[in-house]
């Protein structure tokens with residue numbers, strides 16, 4: 143089952159523990175950081191679905207973390223945890239691209255409602271990719287079909303379709319093999335070798351070759367010592383306008 147991954151960046155031990163526990167009990171996969179430096183590292187790691195970010199933090203404050211995170215991962219969802227009365231902070235956080243904020247002290251129920259709302263919005267946006275174009279091919283991810291013309295078609299396996307969807311949904315960055323294993327196969331990195339990812343990518347690339355000749359080499363780019371990235375050869379359409 144899919145478990146959304148949340149990073150909690152909060153230096154107050156009691157709050158951090160409370161938030162982390164509430165999220166874990168709800169079924170989220172949670173990692174925590176007690177200062178801004180560690181927080182930025184955790185928050186910018188692959189496969190993170192949401193960041194809960196305190197503003198007053200040692201080593202690097204929340205605004206700096208937010209600014210750098212926006213540079214590295216422009217679309218990563220962030221909920222800012224602000225102190226009561228810190229209205230300027232709230233406005234500043236939202237202007238810097240935070241998705242929402244929660245004012246301390248907050249109840250677990252209030253926090254969980256905000257978390258759920260942001261995740262619903264952002265995960266849905268990622269799931270909306272239905273149609274991918276690659277050269278003259280139209281790829282229907284739901285039906286797992288590549289179609290160049292009425293007579294020229296190929297079928298994608300479930301894994302190939304999911305891989306393609308994941309790459310396209312994260313097209314502004316390179317995705318590591320470990321992240322693909324965790325997100326596409328839905329398991330921890332211990333179970334499968336990263337070579338499995340390479341094999342599926344190779345198969346996917348072979349299928350993306352146009353029978354008329356174009357090999358679409360720009361569709362999926364290999365990022366050395368890291369993983370893969372959706373190339374300029376892939377464009378997509380979402381299910382809803």
Ligand code: CA
Pocket residue numbers: 152153154196197198199
């Ligand atoms: Ca703090």
